[in-house]
Amino acid sequence: MGMAGHVLKRILMMLAGYLVAVLVGLFAVAGIYAVLSSLPNAPEYFDVMGVTPIAALVVPPLGMFIYFLTIILTGMQTLFFALIAELFSLRNFLLHMIFGAASAAGGFALIWPDADINPERWPDIGIIAASGLVAGLVYWLIAGRDAGFRRPLFGR
Structure with a gap:
């Protein structure tokens, strides 16, 4: 497989990793809210x-709307972070988790631009960023472990 094939494979892995990470991140948001709702x-x-x-499972169009809205809100910053990781062959899982948290928080800031100055939104920012950490880990498991557009000299 030539260089073009390797780059195409990396792009497809990035896309697959992103789509699965968004889905897992949405479940993480719901799970975190469910756990925190039981606290006094x-x-x-x-x-x-x-x-x-x-509700998203009972009404599938609602679930698809939430999924695609999340993709739209986090797509650009995630693309930016994924390209940085690929260009510099950054394979550290913690870095991918931080990228995920930053992308999720950035997407939340697009919905509520004044969230950083509104103290009632601060817990939401933390919850969304925590779900971004989970999504970043999932992305790393799928696409980030082998990040790098350049082909390795030896091995695979």
């Missing part, structure tokens, strides 16, 4: 956020 003094809307996956 949790905000009321945490209960609603924990039940959203059930």
